[in-house]
Amino acid sequence: MSFGLVSCDDDFLDVPPTNSGESSTAVESVADAQVVLNGIMRGLTDITYYGRNFMVYAEAKGGEVTTRTLGRGLSDMYTFNSTPTSNNFESFWNDMYNRILQTNYLIESIENVTGEGNYDNVKGQALTVRALLYFDLVRIYGKPYTYDKTSYGIPNVLTPIDALSNPLRASVEENYQQIIIDLKAAEELLPKAKSDGYVNYYANKALQARVYLTMANYPEALAAAEEVINTGPYQLYSNSAWVGSWASQFGSESIFELGIIPNENDHGNGSLSIYFRKQYYGSSSANGQYFASDYYLDKLEQDAEDVRWGIMGDDREFASEDIHMGASYKYSGDLALSGDGKSTATAVNIKVIRLSEMYLIAAEAAFHSDKELAATYLNKIRQRSPNLAPATAGTISIDMILDEKSKELFTEGQRYFDMLRLGKPITFNDDFNDLPITARTKTIDVTFDKIVLPIPKNEINANPPLGAQQNPGY
Amino acid sequence: MRVKKLGILTFLLLFLVQTGFAQEKIVSGTIVDNNNIPVAGANIIIQGTSRGTTSDFDGHYTINATEGQTLVFTSMGFNEQRITVKSSNTIDVTLVEGLALDEVFVVAYGTATKESYTGAADVIKAKDLELSQNASFQDALVGRAPGVQVTKGSGQVGSATSIQIRGIGSINASTEPLYVIDGVPVSSNSSGQLQDYIYSSNNVLNSLNPEDIESISVLKDAAASSLYGSRAANGVVLITTKKGKTGEPKITLKSSFGFSPDWATDNWEPASTEDNLDYLYRVYYDAELSGGGTAVESNGYALRSLNNRFGKYGYIFSTDGTGPGENLNIAGKTDGVLNRDGQFYNWKDEFFRNAINLTNDVSVSGGTEKTNYFSSFSYTRNDGRVKENSYDRFSGRVNVIQKIGNHIEFGSNVNVSGSTLTGFNDTNNAGANYFQAVRSRLFGVYWPTDYKTGEVYTGRYGNSFAYNNLFHDNEWENSSKVFQTRVIETVKVNILPELVAQTIFSYDNTETKDHLYYSRLHYNGKGMGEVTEMSTNEKRAVSSTTLTYDLSLGLHNFNALAGFETERNRTSFQRSKGTDLPASGLHTVSTAGDTDASAYSWGNSMMSYLSRLEYNYNKKYYLAGSLRRDGSSKLGPDTRWGNFWSVSGAWSIDREPFMENVDIINSLRIRASYGINGTLPPSNYGWRSLIGYSSKYMSLPGAGLTNISDPNLSWETNHISDVALEFGLLKNRLYGTIEYFNRDSNDLLQSVPISRVTGFSSTLRNIGSINNKGIELQLGGKIIDTKDLVWSANVNASFVKSKVTKLSEGADIIWYDNVDRRAQYIYKEGESTLAFYGLEYAGVDRTNGVNIFYVNDPNDPNAGDFQLNGRGATYDFNKAKETIIGEAFPDVQGGLNTQVAYKGVSLGLNFIYKIGGYLYDSVDQHVADDGLYWERMRSQYAVDNMWTEENPNGSLPKVRGTDEEGVTQFSSRHLYDATFLRLKNINLGYDFPSSVTERMKLSTLRVFAVGTNLFTSSKYKYADPEVNQFATKGWELPFTKNYTFGIELSF
Secondary structure, three states: OOHHHHOOHHHHOOOOOOOEEEHHHOOOOHHHHHHHHHHHHHHHOOOOOOOOHHHHHHHHOOOOEEOOOOOOOOHHHHHOOOOOOOOOOOHHHHHHHHHHHHHHHHHHHHHHOOOOOOOHHHHHHHHHHHHHHHHHHHHHHOOOHHHHOOOEOOOOOOOOOOOOOOOOOOEHHHHHHHHHHHHHHHHOOOOOOOOOOOOOHHHHHHHHHHHHHHOOOHHHHHHHHHHHHHHOOOOOOOHHHHHHHOOOOOOOOEEEEEOOOOOOOOOHHHOHHHHOOOOOOOOOOOOOOOEEOHHHHHHHOOOOOOHHHHHEEOOOOOOOOOOOOOEEOOOOOOOOOOOOOOOOOOOOOEEEEEHHHHHHHHHHHHHOOOHHHHHHHHHHHHOOOOOOOOOOOOOOOHHHHHHHHHHHOOOOOOHHHHHHHOOOOEEOOHHHHOOOOOOOOOEEOOOOHHHOOOOOHHHHHHOHHHHHHOOOOO | OHHHHHHHHHHHHHHHHHHHHOOEEEEEEEEEEOOOOEOOOOEEEEOOOOOEEEOOOOOEEEEEEEOOOEEEEEOOOEOOEEEEOOOOOEOOEEEOEOOOOOOEEEEOOEEEEOOOOOOOEEEEEHHHHHOOOOOOHHHHOOOOOOOEEEEEOOOOOOOOEEEEEOOOOOOOOOOOOEEEEOOEEEOOOEOOOOHHHHOOOOEHHHHOOHHHEEEEEEEOOHHHHHHHHHHOOOOEEEEEEOOOOOEEEEEEEEEEEEEEEEEOOOOOOEOOHHHHHHHHHHHHHHHHHHOOOOHHHHHHHHHHHHHHHHHHHOEEEEOOOOOOOOOOEEEEOOOOOOOOOOOOOOOOOOOEOOEEEEEEEEEEEEEOOOEEEEEEEEEEEEEOOEOOOEEEEEEEEEEEEEEEOOOEEEEEEEEEEEEEEEOOOOOOOOOOOHHHHHHHHOOOOOOOEOOOOOOEOOOEEHHHOEEOHHHHHHHEEEEEEEEEEEEEEEEEEEEEOOEEEEEEEEEEEEEEEEEEEEOOOOOOOOOOOEEEEEEEEEEEEEEEEEEEEEEEEOOEEEEEEEEEEEEEEEEEEEEEEEEOOOOOOOOOHHHOOEEEEEEEEEEEEEEEEEEEEEEEEOOOEEEEEEEEEEEEOOOOOOOOEEEEEEEEEEEEHHHOHHHOOOOOEEEEEEEEEEEEEEEOOOOOOOOOOEEEOOOOEOOEOOOEEOOOOOOOOOOEEEEEEEEEEEEEEOOOOEEEEEEEEEEEEEEEEEEEEOOHHHOOOEEEEEEEEEEEEEEEEEEEEEEEEOOOEEEEEEEEEEEEEEEEEEOHHHOOEEEEOOOOOOOEEEEOOOOEOOEEEEEEEEEEOOOOOOEEEEOOOOOOOOOOOEEEOOEEEEOOHHHOOOEEEEEOOOOEEEEEEEEEEEOOEEEEEEEEEEEOOEEEEOOHHHHOOOOOOOOOOOEHHHHHHEOOOOOOOOOEOOOOOOOOOHHHOOEHHHEEEOOEEEEEEEEEEEEOOHHHHHHOOOOEEEEEEEEEEEEEEEOOOOOOOOOOOOOEEOOOOOOEEEEEEEEEEEO
């Protein structure tokens, strides 16, 4: 009865939590900063980002996949049936800005730290990740740089901002400028050695190649991709090793690969593995959500011995149907759901940037200046279809490079953005199961307003000035 | 009154001389009520002394007294009687039952009588609680007191109950009252963590056995509750447990058994399988037709779709014609081992049972002059109608009061209880919610076995996403076990007759163990099996020391209280999870291939100083004031201390000389109060800017910011004024209270929505204001009061207006009521705190069956595609603007209770009612859509009322195959008048006459039957009108009808 009386009331009334710390004092050493960086990396693997939604977004809207029925999870990505209030995947906006805050907090904390220690690596990674977040976010909410870079991009915030502020959208061009600034600033801080699960110098460079390509800055894209190809510690998978690479972690092509661990960030029944799997295969929650469209399979069928068949499986719902090899098992290890060496088949690492992509970027970037060089880079990947004739300076075309990129990087978060940046029409395989689509036509292109998502109504409610900056068409 | 004055005078005179010729003698007598039934356990005290006794079971008492002394006879439920001892040695007393103004009841840090109390409090006695036979005392409060709203979010047994007193006083913090058991504030949260997994809430207050409760006081105004300071804004519920009465040991046994064979009402009864498939035919048909198809193509597409979707279950569909409204021919396929021709599976009752409930209580109580004891043991088991829902509890209690010498009294209350709850997810969930499954997902053409192979079907049923839970139910289990030990030790020292010190120390240890298992075959088992064990241990220590001082100076009476209180709450949590389970027989983490664990703790502390001063002049004029100062760890160092106070007064008009000749009025009293109390933030750490370490990466620790905090976070302050008129007429044959309150809740914690670009969706600020005001009425009376027949009734009503008065920068806040976002509301200055927000639905265009919405353009009332009733309207919901479409607060709600007793037979009826206000039916959109869902079932009313060419007066829109989303918008289409009347409980009992009981050597013998929810009359017809606190309907398990039979005997 006297415990309150004997202790000082300030002590008695100070009850701190045991699973959280004060944010103002949380970063006081390099090790502390590394812990926050770990949290940021973990954030990239969330289901709303690389853990699933971003990868599905780039595929569902890109024409290389289709679906059997609507109304299932994420099918509105495919239908484009988004409005500011519904089916708008606002978690992109919400969660990615939260990740941006974490990078801003880490960068600011490092700047304020008084003690000794070399924070270069951590800071370089935080800057690179911030650039990645802005790059992905501006591609979701802003028109393609190559189509209309003066249109609205996304709010550009580089420090933790006051709770009641009303940030407004910058232009797409301003966003890309900041992305380049961050990447360049980070470049010199990062080590060149391989760093499994984290960002190193080459991951930064590879991202630069991707960004420059998206900006149609081909010389810079080529230079960055070539630097990764020529000086980086990475090697292309041989044809015989290609299929097996999906069942292993941090392979020789992985420039930036996010670690997924059971009981940590394994998304289980919500994972990419489930979303691209045949219906009910290995789990009654597998809905057979997305599978390759006939158009994708037509490309792959150019060569029955294409090594990339090795990761594709039958996606039929009923045995009475024709065989359709549209299920992708890149996120399941292999067709037997072996995973990539962990206790669950759904805890498969996410390969964000692979060396193959660098060759394809180099090919496309070189195409505008040196078709022979372009063909050389393309053929390194194209030879994964052993029966197809290698490209030459005479036969190579942007479409050939794009087709190869589609075959190689299927379900890896590229297709939609490639089509948009190049202004190519996207055709959907709606007729596969007579899907009634009302929000878009069968074929769309960059002139269609809904190629970008709406700014969520919830954001506009809290930040009314942004209402005047809603994307057209919403 | 004249008599009383004379009595006091006589007494004073006699007191002066008593030492001279006082001669003690033995006085004895019998105490009966006005029906001549003995009153057992009545207290007899010699006025001015602490000497007293208690009547036995036959109403007999014996006491040593001297002539001239006054005996004061009191008993719960009866008016006090004072009789001066004269020459006779026998004093028989008839106590008058009624609204005893001088009946003692428990209030904040003490006791009071109705006559002296200056606050607003309702008292509910044990016998009222017993009438309803609820496992939770909270549920028994429904309809018992005006302004006290008791609601449940689910009909699952053991689920949480919500109580709101006098409207809604908060936006973000709790709107629930503070619960105080035997003087000690207790936790009323959902206990354990299972609700994070399967949304089944485990109400920790259920650990209290209602049979142990003597009385409940509900404190409503500032005068009553401000002494509880920073937690009292939503009112305080004081629970007092039973104590022994002086006399021979009394043993009471009570046993009851009941069953719940059915729901209380219809709940979206599904249409037949044939009707549902015909409905889908229309959807598919229209999909093709509206895409430009011909009738033949549309018919072909519809049949192809049906055969594709449902053919795999063994059926073939065809039609005779090619029209949109064809009736399907459904035939069984012959290519499997089972032919289902002409048969459908009846899922409707598959998951539900005739649930049973049983309770066994035993208690022993008694006392001597020095010791009083009450001891009980109880076991209760309640099964839910769903097999995965049951609740059982054992509870043991010992309450002892020991007097030591003349000055010290030592009290000890020990309660040990254990309970086990099994529940299931009854939110909007395709797989886990059995009730939803049978109402909207499980078509009769789905079977638990595959027609082709005869094997059990384990996958999902097509695009309805339902599972065969007949199989999966054997592949999972859950339980939440609460083990609680609560000890309350009280030491009371009578330092002087007028100065009393009391210390209460309480220690409460609540251990909740949650267990959740999915086998590798279960759809949540991820193909590996998963078991999670969680342990949540809440330790709560409360100590309070108070000093009370009584002083009388002539007709001036003073009572002062000062006290100090500390409270310390710590909860520690552990979770261990195992995945990859080897054998289905072992459901333990230790057998798992992979394990994962977490453990941490949280808590809060509070320190308080409290004081109260009460004064009355000749029991005619009353004044009181209270002041409490609270410091809480939930707030930052600069803001953590706050002051809460009240002032109040009362005037007993009936004691005025001018009232003496007004015979019709036997009591009349006015009281008024004003004061401030508060509500603490819900979070322990809301004021701290935190970084959380919950984002591991690559098996390394990871961290991130978890909030944007406001270090100046403070309490919500609640200013309440209250005026009441209390009256008793015709010797309390008719009595009542009319009360007005006005409650301004300011500095409300508002989760201010902020730009997500900041990284977070909201930040907490003390900004908003809400006003609740209203009138509460209580009227009771004895309609018939004869020796054999007594019929009493009381009615209560509360008229509450609850409005938002201030918001951050005046900006509206749109919010939703639970995880399912069942309804959309808006907080808007000047509008109701439960204002439904959405599109205004204008019904169906009779000419084409299309739904119509009013546009409600705030700038132009005529804006729209066409005019309807002089207002702009449209077919396209995208063009309509959201507006306030109704409010949930009814015009009036309350309870009606009546009791008839004829000889040994008693009949009690307990009605609850609500008049006005709306409820929002979020299930409507699932079971009465316009063709949006291509593989869901519809309710019968949807099939009956849909517009077709043949039924142009249909009240629901035409069924389309074009994904009509008008139905899924928040709109007044789903708003219904919430008016209803429900016979919540009916209790029929029979007390065997003493001629029988004496032969059986019993003192009482009673048999009873209780019916719950047996009758409901409602404007809303589709489902149960008794809604949750937000007035929404969703997929929660409905309430049941219950019949319970029991026997109670004592000896």
